[in-house]
Amino acid sequence: MIRLIKKGLMFGNLVHISSPALVERYNRALQHLAGKTTALTDFHVDISGYSPEVGIELEDELYLNPNGVNRQFILLTTEQKRAPLLNVKFSTSRDILREFIEMNEAQLFALTATDAVAGELVNSVIKLTTPRDLLNLRKIEVEADTAGGTLRKAQQLAGMVERFKTEEDAWFDDVLIAKMIETAKETGDVTRNPVRLRHTAFEQRNFWTAHFDGLYLFPDLDHPAVICMGARPDDMPIKYVFGPSQRNQIAKFLDYNDLVEPIVKARGVDAAAILQQKMDFLTIAAAADADVDLSGLDRSDMRRLARNHADRLPEAYHGLAQLLRWATDGGRWPRITSDHPAYFYTLRAADTPNRDLVNMLLAELAPLDPRQLFICHKELFYKTYTNWPEAKKAYVADFLAREYQVDKAGARAALFGHEPDMSGNDRGSETVIARVGPWGAVGRD
Incomplete structure (x- = not known):
């Protein structure tokens, strides 16, 4: 593999993280997501924030992808959109992450100026037990916030602002006003610059997965089928299931x-x-x-x-x-x-x-x-x-x-x-x- 790495054919286009500030933000996000931190001061990350060096250090190449189903991500810069996705378990994951970053690039650029954005590609399945479970992965939602909870606090501030505007005695509620001021110090003026992420739900129709020795699922076609590269599953609710032979x-x-x-x-x-x-x-x-x-x-x-x-x-x-x-x-x-x-x-x-x-x-x-x-x-x-x-x-x-x-x-x-x-x-x-x-x-x- 050294030959491939030297020629840029493996781990190519990863984003180099060496700034102490970015490393510190990465550790805050990693602690938030996985309860872990890295002692490394220099490493590379893919589009999801996964680092092969950190994976080796933690002896866990799925430290941002528990059970290989709900992939977590850490965004330190919007430039990660150009990076590949390593340890791919679903063929749709990189496209979803890239589209999410591109659709929210301005907001993510502002958020990552001061903190890391941490999140997860969420579906209704926590762990795959049978191939049949794969057909439940029809909708993927992206949940994201900064490690410090900027978006959550911005939503709370927006609610407080609405209360302040509509409730009759809000002008005299010193506790509400003080809380608004304190929260605004962290979020900025959400009335002029609302902090929201859009386009966070994605349909996953036909896809490949590395699970169960590799499956190509085409349920969303006129003539649906599943093509398996390993053992033939016997519980798929699709009529045609083919093996490579x-x-x-x-x-x-x-x-x-x-x-x-x-x-x-x-x-x-x-x-x-x-x-x-x-x-x-x-x-x-x-x-x-x-x-x-x-x-x-x-x-x-x-x-x-x-x-x-x-x-x-x-x-x-x-x-x-x-x-x-x-x-x-x-x-x-x-x-x-x-x-x-x-x-x-x-x-x-x-x-x-x-x-x-x-x-x-x-x-x-x-x-x-x-x-x-x-x-x-x-x-x-x-x-x-x-x-x-x-x-x-x-x-x-x-x-x-x-x-x-x-x-x-x-x-x-x-x-x-x-x-x-x-x-x-x-x-x-x-x-x-x-x-x-x-x-x-x-x-x-």
């Missing part, structure tokens, strides 16, 4: 809900280059298992590796090669069924609100593409990375640092962005695809 059923689910499209159908992307890179990754996986030096490879080297290790190349490689020949040379249209190991490598998410979640699922179904795995499912990338041969670790880390880190937005757009068709003529592939579905594998019977 049920490739045809998963393919039908994705097709019925119009969630995917073939890469060769995608607009505004170089499909041939994407397919070639996927083939290169499969070549690297085969060569790395043979303990081959993978440094300084060019295109001719990659072809040589593929030839020399042809017997080690996975079947997915040959399916992608057929598709690449069709896309570049007008070769024969390949019939790649959902049973074919190349099938999920040939797809990307369609332009729907579930795009990121579907790309995450596809990355897990096509794990030999480390670029998509890193971009779409970092938790799984880090987990699988630890088991790779050293040669593959070095190659992938160098590739990601060279090809992805320098232009993250551009790389995502090239791989997963969506543009409308402006040409109207693309070698007739639309006609073929419309006739046979993505690859002719998924019937609608």
Whole structure:
């Protein structure tokens, strides 16, 4: 992992906390939330305020996420909105935190000028006991206040001001007036500058969770389903529950809900280059298992590796090669069924609100593409990375640092962005695809 950290591929974009004032505020908030403090004077935090260094010190990587369900957060600066979320348990958590910060940025900027804002992503479940409980996590509410209770006191002051304005004898209530003055010293003038946080309730519709060995829940679709990566749960109140070996059923689910499209159908992307890179990754996986030096490879080297290790190349490689020949040379249209190991490598998410979640699922179904795995499912990338041969670790880390880190937005757009068709003529592939579905594998019977 040191290689990834040095190249900015792990713990990148964390916010550095070194000011004694910020450390002291962090400790007040941490004490308020978890009854703990840190002795560190220098550490980094993610968007939620979680620090990997503090996690190591406390020997608890979930010190801000008890039971992995109701994630707590500490905001020291609104700049945390640009940071990643570590130890992800739900795919929606970072989006909720970022949207909350952006919707309340001015208020949070003012509040964090003098104190830390501490809070929690609250739902109706305190602890998950069965997969069925996940379907109760439909609404997430953000509860937040400063460690000193500024918002709570501001609300109290607003109530006292209202009493002062409406109650007949309030002008003569010395206790009320004194309490108003004392509270206003901490909150400021709430009549001119009301301190309120808005947009604190979020719908959690379709999502991924790390719980129960990894589940993708799609209850909010025309054809709902759950896709489990571990043991198949038997108590889910959804008719269709698929495991990773049920490739045809998963393919039908994705097709019925119009969630995917073939890469060769995608607009505004170089499909041939994407397919070639996927083939290169499969070549690297085969060569790395043979303990081959993978440094300084060019295109001719990659072809040589593929030839020399042809017997080690996975079947997915040959399916992608057929598709690449069709896309570049007008070769024969390949019939790649959902049973074919190349099938999920040939797809990307369609332009729907579930795009990121579907790309995450596809990355897990096509794990030999480390670029998509890193971009779409970092938790799984880090987990699988630890088991790779050293040669593959070095190659992938160098590739990601060279090809992805320098232009993250551009790389995502090239791989997963969506543009409308402006040409109207693309070698007739639309006609073929419309006739046979993505690859002719998924019937609608």
